[in-house]
Amino acid sequence: MATIPVKYYRGGTSKALFLHEKDIPSPGPARDRTLQRIMGSPDPMQIDGMGGTHIVTSKIAIIRPSTRPDVDVDYTFAQISVKDDQIGYGGNCGNISSAVGPFAITEKLVKEFRPGVSPEKGLTAQLVRFYVTGTQKVMEEHVPIDAAGNVVTAGDFSIEGCPGTGAPILIDCKDTIGGACNRGALPTGNVIDTTTVAGKGIECTICDAANIVVFARASDMGINGDEEPGVLDKDTGLLDRIRELRGRAAQNVGLCSSWETIDQVSFLPMVALVSRATSSQCHVQSRLFLDNKCHTAMAGTGSVCHAACSRIKGTIVNQLLKPGAEAENVLNIQHPCGFMPAAVKVQPQADSVVPGFETLSFIRTARRIFKGELDVPEDIKGVYTEGMTADKPQTNGIHTNGGSSTANTAGEGATAAIATFASSFTADLLTPNVVQKLKELLLDYIGVGCAATVSADSTPAFLSQLKKTATGQTGLSTIYGLGSSFAPSTAALYNAAFAHSLDFDDTYMPGALHPGVTVISAVLSQTHIQELKTEDFLTALAVGYETVCRLSKAIGMGGYARGFHNTSTTGIFGAAAAIGRLRGLNQSTIENAFGLALSRASGSMQYLENGSWNKRLHPGFAASDALLCIDLAEAGVVGAAKPIEGKYGLLKSYAKGAKPALLDLQSLGKKWEFLETAIKPFPACRMTHGQIEMAATLRQRARGRKVKTLAVGLTKQCVPIVGVRQENKIHPQTVVDAQFSSYYQTALAYLHGDTLGWSAYDHIEDSTVRELSDKITVEADDALSGLGSWVRVEYEDGSVDQDTCLYPKGEKQAPIMWGDIKKKYMSLSEPVYGEAKATKIMNLVDEIDSLDVAHLMHLLSSRK
Numbered sequence: 001m002a003t004i005p006v007k008y009y010r011g012g013t014s015k016a017l018f019l020h021e022k023d024i025p026s027p028g029p030a031r032d033r034t035l036q037r038i039m040g041s042p043d044p045m046q047i048d049g050m051g052g053t054h055i056v057t058s059k060i061a062i063i064r065p066s067t068r069p070d071v072d073v074d075y076t077f078a079q080i081s082v083k084d085d086q087i088g089y090g091g092n093c094g095n096i097s098s099a100v101g102p103f104a105i106t107e108k109l110v111k112e113f114r115p116g117v118s119p120e121k122g123l124t125a126q127l128v129r130f131y132v133t134g135t136q137k138v139m140e141e142h143v144p145i146d147a148a149g150n151v152v153t154a155g156d157f158s159i160e161g162c163p164g165t166g167a168p169i170l171i172d173c174k175d176t177i178g179g180a181c182n183r184g185a186l187p188t189g190n191v192i193d194t195t196t197v198a199g200k201g202i203e204c205t206i207c208d209a210a211n212i213v214v215f216a217r218a219s220d221m222g223i224n225g226d227e228e229p230g231v232l233d234k235d236t237g238l239l240d241r242i243r244e245l246r247g248r249a250a251q252n253v254g255l256c257s258s259w260e261t262i263d264q265v266s267f268l269p270m271v272a273l274v275s276r277a278t279s280s281q282c283h284v285q286s287r288l289f290l291d292n293k294c295h296t297a298m299a300g301t302g303s304v305c306h307a308a309c310s311r312i313k314g315t316i317v318n319q320l321l322k323p324g325a326e327a328e329n330v331l332n333i334q335h336p337c338g339f340m341p342a343a344v345k346v347q348p349q350a351d352s353v354v355p356g357f358e359t360l361s362f363i364r365t366a367r368r369i370f371k372g373e374l375d376v377p378e379d380i381k382g383v384y385t386e387g388m389t390a391d392k393p394q395t396n397g398i399h400t401n402g403g404s405s406t407a408n409t410a411g412e413g414a415t416a417a418i419a420t421f422a423s424s425f426t427a428d429l430l431t432p433n434v435v436q437k438l439k440e441l442l443l444d445y446i447g448v449g450c451a452a453t454v455s456a457d458s459t460p461a462f463l464s465q466l467k468k469t470a471t472g473q474t475g476l477s478t479i480y481g482l483g484s485s486f487a488p489s490t491a492a493l494y495n496a497a498f499a500h501s502l503d504f505d506d507t508y509m510p511g512a513l514h515p516g517v518t519v520i521s522a523v524l525s526q527t528h529i530q531e532l533k534t535e536d537f538l539t540a541l542a543v544g545y546e547t548v549c550r551l552s553k554a555i556g557m558g559g560y561a562r563g564f565h566n567t568s569t570t571g572i573f574g575a576a577a578a579i580g581r582l583r584g585l586n587q588s589t590i591e592n593a594f595g596l597a598l599s600r601a602s603g604s605m606q607y608l609e610n611g612s613w614n615k616r617l618h619p620g621f622a623a624s625d626a627l628l629c630i631d632l633a634e635a636g637v638v639g640a641a642k643p644i645e646g647k648y649g650l651l652k653s654y655a656k657g658a659k660p661a662l663l664d665l666q667s668l669g670k671k672w673e674f675l676e677t678a679i680k681p682f683p684a685c686r687m688t689h690g691q692i693e694m695a696a697t698l699r700q701r702a703r704g705r706k707v708k709t710l711a712v713g714l715t716k717q718c719v720p721i722v723g724v725r726q727e728n729k730i731h732p733q734t735v736v737d738a739q740f741s742s743y744y745q746t747a748l749a750y751l752h753g754d755t756l757g758w759s760a761y762d763h764i765e766d767s768t769v770r771e772l773s774d775k776i777t778v779e780a781d782d783a784l785s786g787l788g789s790w791v792r793v794e795y796e797d798g799s800v801d802q803d804t805c806l807y808p809k810g811e812k813q814a815p816i817m818w819g820d821i822k823k824k825y826m827s828l829s830e831p832v833y834g835e836a837k838a839t840k841i842m843n844l845v846d847e848i849d850s851l852d853v854a855h856l857m858h859l860l861s862s863r864k
Helices: 029-039 100-106 229-233 236-253 259-265 300-310 378-391 414-424 432-455 459-470 488-501 516-524 534-555 571-583 587-598 605-609 614-634 686-701 719-723 735-739 742-752 757-763 767-774 818-846 853-860
Strands: 003-011 014-020 059-065 073-080 124-132 137-145 157-159 162-166 169-172 193-197 200-209 211-217 270-275 284-290 330-335 338-349 352-364 366-375 477-479 483-486 707-714 776-780 789-795 800-805
Touching: 003 100, 029 073, 029 378, 059 100, 073 100, 100 124, 100 137, 100 366, 157 352, 193 236, 200 236, 200 300, 211 236, 211 300, 229 236, 236 259, 236 270, 259 432, 270 300, 284 300, 300 330, 300 338, 300 352, 414 534, 414 571, 414 587, 432 459, 432 488, 432 516, 432 534, 432 818, 459 488, 477 488, 483 488, 488 516, 488 614, 516 534, 516 571, 516 614, 534 571, 571 587, 571 614, 587 614, 605 614, 686 707, 686 719, 686 742, 686 789, 686 800, 707 719, 707 742, 719 742, 719 776, 735 742, 735 757, 742 757, 742 767, 742 776, 767 776, 818 853
Parallel strands: 014 059, 073 124, 211 270, 284 330, 707 776
Antiparallel strands: 003 014, 003 366, 059 073, 124 137, 137 169, 157 162, 169 352, 193 200, 200 211, 270 284, 330 338, 338 352, 477 483, 707 789, 789 800
């Protein structure tokens, strides 16, 4: 029986399981499934797990020693949905944060003793600093200890919403401003925003401090503001309005692309319905909603955000304060169980409505309830064990006492399952969030691809060969701006090559590839099919994307370890699945096409040696060859059996240490992996994007100081691709060299910011960029995962500054808004199509539910 060591803590008015990160799988589906299962979700009763049936008792804290200077531990907060198949990692829980310090001290994870301060006389406190991965901010906690250094839990301090008393823990949040959106306390830039809820204009304030909260007047939302949570939770009309307000606020700040999809994207923002206090002790009254459910008391981070918002003139909270409240250094918030104080002291800023925060803190109590081991349920033992053994040594937290897994971890039946999915999936199963995502991805693909036809350095050579290839060729397929008389295989080849030439096309990081470039190119080559219906077009795209993402996730970085480019090796299968669905082929024919595709799957990483253009052609070869394989299969040619899971199949031949369990075949058509596909803000390898963001931020904080050295931390999987210390990485010779260089991208962003776009490659010969690149070192950091990275700069005056980015812009934790996607598209497409035609194309895609595919292809076929 496999077991997981756990500690169970109450923090404030919430409870959570505390886990060492080494004892659970790395971020990804195996971790998600493990956490959900041990909590008993999704199930309203959570009867077969540790959850307590309520949002405040369905929480997990994941802790690891930190590699950051002057930080003790990194803390990931996981909010496990009770009823739904959702996990939120993108925020924090202030109540659970109060137990992080006690856990770190008890587990001996604190690097050094730092004296703290206690709000209660006679108590000694130890300062613990921890980094919150969900907000990418550092918090400080002052934990009571005894003479031997042990955590003290007994005391006389009481908090509303929790019976009894305990020792007070002071949590300092003054450095958490802007953690959710990285745009300061007011992420929209407005003190008041007006949004539509149930057809009515509602004034609100969106504030980002400790967590992001949207504040509205209780009266505007149809309540008094003093109702009990149980009453509010039964008001379905109110909950619908809460959901819409939350969704529209999230869309406004870029946490989701469409407000209707908020439940599939994030637990944040929280919603606070504010009214005037009815208690003489309090300054304002609030009912706080998390995941559309009213909090029984007040969230710790929620109290901090209330306090911060109360000191910004003109906000909803500020307007409803009791007279004289701003003169005090505390905000007492009236909530269903009583009140909660939050300390706040500000310093006015001459150039901003948002003050500087000298103090922003709250007090909680916490205690460990038990420590022990959780049995890993048999139904997930295979997923858990494979997730552990694939990413870390066998000794890292797996405790086995015999037994065998019942899970299918070998990918058995994968070919048949995916072919069945491709042949039988119907448009009526497409959910609104899937359609919205396809709209975003299609528009981005068009912009990136058409721009390359006039700006990529490889384009003249491609066009020269295209002219020769197309001579005497007949067909009805379109290539961006070049006409609609090409053979489908030619259109697929060149559209994909152009769409990948700028390295600006979408990415799916769990599979470390670009999924859209093969799938969309293959589908667009088939749009000459008579009477092509919109629903068939969308279904083909969804099937193709999902196939690529599932296969690439199972391969992961193991493909690169074997020297293969996942974009093309898995892309050919996604393209074949999409074409098969578009043509209405049966399972057997698609299986045969997959069998043939295995022999055409290719794409070597050797292009990194000299920054060659092979990479740009890889998805073109895949899309074009997918058409050939489909045509052959339709003609009756027999392909290899089990091309995905077989002895010499994709998973075994094209990857080192593939994880077949991550195919999650049973959820095909129910759970959509491709929704994690990211839109890229920079035309560079996705593995460098975090460094670009951080270097630009550090540049703004430099204040004239001269750089002595720069250090970059990457995952060990990313270093061989973008961080190897070799001449064409440090001093790129070609655009591809520069796109795959952490040295170049970090130096360029530090010197020039992150808004250069394609002109970033005008600086390849820039001596200042080269000089700064020489000062950069890159190292592998085992504490990082996925796209996580950090940049540390040491200045000549001896000072040091550092920033960390776990999720670059565009990932689901930091999504790019639909409005920003349209801006990116217009900036890329206007030089090709002109403003009028580019706008027509955008408007067509915007109405994707009724898209006239033939008209879209007609517009794409010719330039302005």
